[in-house]
Amino acid sequence: MLIKIPKSSGCRESDVTPESLYLSRRQMLGATVAGLAVSSLPQWASAADAARYADVEPGKAPSWFAEKLPSVQWEAVTVKNEPITPFKDATHYNNFYEFGTDKGDPAANAGSLKTEPWSVVVDGEVGKPGRYGLEDFMKPYQLEERIYRLRCVEAWSMVIPWIGFPISALLKQVEPTSKAKYIRFETLQDPKVMPGQRSGFALIDWPYVEGLRLDEAMNPLAILAVGMYGRELPNQNGAPLRLVVPWKYGFKSVKSIVRISLVSEQPKTTWQSIASDEYGFYANVNPMVDHPRWTQARERRLPSGLFSPNVRDTLMFNGYQDEVASLYAGMDLRKDY
Numbered sequence: 001m002l003i004k005i006p007k008s009s010g011c012r013e014s015d016v017t018p019e020s021l022y023l024s025r026r027q028m029l030g031a032t033v034a035g036l037a038v039s040s041l042p043q044w045a046s047a048a049d050a051a052r053y054a055d056v057e058p059g060k061a062p063s064w065f066a067e068k069l070p071s072v073q074w075e076a077v078t079v080k081n082e083p084i085t086p087f088k089d090a091t092h093y094n095n096f097y098e099f100g101t102d103k104g105d106p107a108a109n110a111g112s113l114k115t116e117p118w119s120v121v122v123d124g125e126v127g128k129p130g131r132y133g134l135e136d137f138m139k140p141y142q143l144e145e146r147i148y149r150l151r152c153v154e155a156w157s158m159v160i161p162w163i164g165f166p167i168s169a170l171l172k173q174v175e176p177t178s179k180a181k182y183i184r185f186e187t188l189q190d191p192k193v194m195p196g197q198r199s200g201f202a203l204i205d206w207p208y209v210e211g212l213r214l215d216e217a218m219n220p221l222a223i224l225a226v227g228m229y230g231r232e233l234p235n236q237n238g239a240p241l242r243l244v245v246p247w248k249y250g251f252k253s254v255k256s257i258v259r260i261s262l263v264s265e266q267p268k269t270t271w272q273s274i275a276s277d278e279y280g281f282y283a284n285v286n287p288m289v290d291h292p293r294w295t296q297a298r299e300r301r302l303p304s305g306l307f308s309p310n311v312r313d314t315l316m317f318n319g320y321q322d323e324v325a326s327l328y329a330g331m332d333l334r335k336d337y
């Protein structure tokens with residue numbers, strides 16, 4: 001098994017690194033978020049650390065994020081023996097159609113998105129509906145670093161260190177009613193700042209919508225992310241709040257969320273509405289079920305180029321089979337793709 005979830009037997013980074021080094025690395029990350037550039041890594045930094053953090057551009061973290069950062073549970077879940085994708089690739093090869101359809105468009109255009117103030121509506125089949133400023137919305141949650149594979153349906157992949165909290169913690173707060181069977185997420189709709197939403201050629205009926213079955217959302221791997229690479233989310237990666245479900249194709253991981261609804265019927269999701277024969281509701285990573293136009297058996301791990309394509313076999317459920325396969329027991333995954 002490549003994934004590590006720290007149970008009583010789990011080994012955390014702080015267990016294998018001398019405490020002084022561990023703490024100074026965390027202080028270094030804190031400095032990044034406070035706005036100080038990390039120009040060089042200390043002597044003791046491992047090659048893996050250098051790859052992960054050397055090119056991280058410091059952001060302008062909102063104060064609630066900076067306050068929560070010292071208590072982040074680092075490497076709560078990680079991927080063994082697969083290097084973290086460089087920050088530059090993770091932030092310059094994106095899908096965020098609200099800002100354009102080329103991979104470089106989100107980095108070029110998403111700077112105009114204002115993520116502070118931000119509010120999130122929680123509604124539908126819940127005992128405690130409400131509209132929250134993001135700072136208040138985030139108050140109850142302990143943040144964790146989750147290093148996950150990200151596999152896009154287009155057959156490229158990355159390994160990203162997210163910072164977020166389990167959706168199960170949110171569900172505990174909002175108290176779903178017995179009628180709640182699915183959770184629906186909606187992205188901001190603001191054509192003034194999102195050029196893709198102004199385009200007459202867009203296939204998408206905005207806003208971008210995604211959803212999960214309630215038991216999928218309760219799985220400990222499913223998180224809402226507010227940061228990556230030790231800092232807050234860059235806009236092009238879905239600031240200030242996005243979904244991350246690592247065993248599903250990347251299009252399930254809806255960005256810049258403004259509404260979370262508990263519903264009784266399966267929500268109409270964006271890509272399924274556009275082409276249901278190509279993109280299913282479940283969208284579980286599955287090397288045995290090809291996309292009608294290409295194989296899903298292999299993937300290009302970024303960075304990849306003409307001379308080093310970095311192709312690898314795709315893993316069932318993106319390598320998270322032990323954690324999630326039971327959610328689909330008895331289902332025909334060729335039909336429910």
Ligand code: MTE
Nearest residue numbers: 094095096097152187208250251253254255
């Ligand atoms: N969310 C919104 N709102 N709009 C989008 O176009 N693209 C999806 C997903 N979330 C998308 C979105 C797709 S297809 C992928 S692969 C991932 O975001 C990409 O996330 P990344 O750019 O952070 O790698």
